[in-house]
Amino acid sequence: MRALPPLNSLKAFEATARLNGVQKASEELHVTHGAVSRHIKQLESWLNTSLFTRKGRTLELTDAGQQYLTTISAAFNMIDEGTRFIQSRRQESLVRVTTTHSIANKWLVKKLADFYKKFPQIEIWLTLEQRLSELSQSNIDLAIRMGQGPWPGLNCTPLKQDRLIPVCSPGLIEKQGSLSSHLQLKEFPLLHDRDPNAQWSRWLRENKIKNLILDKGSRFASGDLLIEAAIDGQGIALISEWLATDALNNHQLIQPLKEFVDLGFYFWLVTPQDHFSNPSVNTFVKWLRSVV
Structure with a gap:
């Protein structure tokens, strides 16, 4: 059985890292600021690893967070490409x-x-x-x-x-x-x-x-x-x-x-x-x- 963390936590982490902030991530995901923060904490707890460090008002990825972002982004891109391919086939039929x-x-x-x-x-x-x-x-x-x-x-x-x-x-x-x-x-x-x-x-x-x-x-x-x-x-x-x-x-x-x-x-x-x-x-x- 695959060891997969909650999908919502992965989406919150990826959006926050890509957009450089929890607020922008919450707007893209159409959830509250607090919900994004909770999802990230849930993911860090699940991984038993810190993914971000806070410097003033900004968040920075840790080394582990940067490495994880590379993996998660590639996985999301593959899911997106596969989904678009299936949708295009459906549209053609x-x-x-x-x-x-x-x-x-x-x-x-x-x-x-x-x-x-x-x-x-x-x-x-x-x-x-x-x-x-x-x-x-x-x-x-x-x-x-x-x-x-x-x-x-x-x-x-x-x-x-x-x-x-x-x-x-x-x-x-x-x-x-x-x-x-x-x-x-x-x-x-x-x-x-x-x-x-x-x-x-x-x-x-x-x-x-x-x-x-x-x-x-x-x-x-x-x-x-x-x-x-x-x-x-x-x-x-x-x-x-x-x-x-x-x-x-x-x-x-x-x-x-x-x-x-x-x-x-x-x-x-x-x-x-x-x-x-x-x-x-x-x-x-x-x-x-x-x-x-």
């Missing part, structure tokens, strides 16, 4: 991703099992954020966003084209009757995102439908909530076809009207330029493109 609630809940989380199966050595840290923060000012490696990109000042790569389509549950049609024309929409409850006018107004405009006002109905803060409300039979929603793919394939939702809005490239990969130097980020990006 870590990919920090931010996306919206809708993309995470309706698509990304379901796909991550495939990524982990193929690349078990890479960790994904996923955070949810509706707005595009300044990625260059954060530790995020990449963002997945939907909207009318690209955005200035960011490295934006198009991932997926999309359409806005009207959807509802089969049960809603069974309950309220058939829906075969946009003129019948006023007879159905409508569901909206944050802005009750924007999406439906665009749908009307791009399909050249006039004399129809579709601004009433419940609002939801995110697309995934809008989809869930539609599945629940609460009304007709205008949503991303891509995010609704699973619900459409599982017949939880149907598209009662053929009119749609072509969004073009609506899903984007957004990254700070320098994060592509991480090989794990490159691996995740290649996988992402393969499953979109």
Whole structure:
């Protein structure tokens, strides 16, 4: 068994000797002046050797203290180098991703099992954020966003084209009757995102439908909530076809009207330029493109 003194005592001794004083050591170690002094006395007692001599207000290393400092400093440097090496390896195997609630809940989380199966050595840290923060000012490696990109000042790569389509549950049609024309929409409850006018107004405009006002109905803060409300039979929603793919394939939702809005490239990969130097980020990006 190794004869090792308490680590806190070693840290107090090394900092005091390196910084030439107990006060500076206490500031670096974020402990009190008295705590540093007690740790040094504890170490001297453990070694049964004086490490410092006091001359006026200054401390000077004894010969034994100087020799011990050389050994302890070398050991601390080796620990520091080893720790940094392990941390750098961990960082290279870590990919920090931010996306919206809708993309995470309706698509990304379901796909991550495939990524982990193929690349078990890479960790994904996923955070949810509706707005595009300044990625260059954060530790995020990449963002997945939907909207009318690209955005200035960011490295934006198009991932997926999309359409806005009207959807509802089969049960809603069974309950309220058939829906075969946009003129019948006023007879159905409508569901909206944050802005009750924007999406439906665009749908009307791009399909050249006039004399129809579709601004009433419940609002939801995110697309995934809008989809869930539609599945629940609460009304007709205008949503991303891509995010609704699973619900459409599982017949939880149907598209009662053929009119749609072509969004073009609506899903984007957004990254700070320098994060592509991480090989794990490159691996995740290649996988992402393969499953979109």
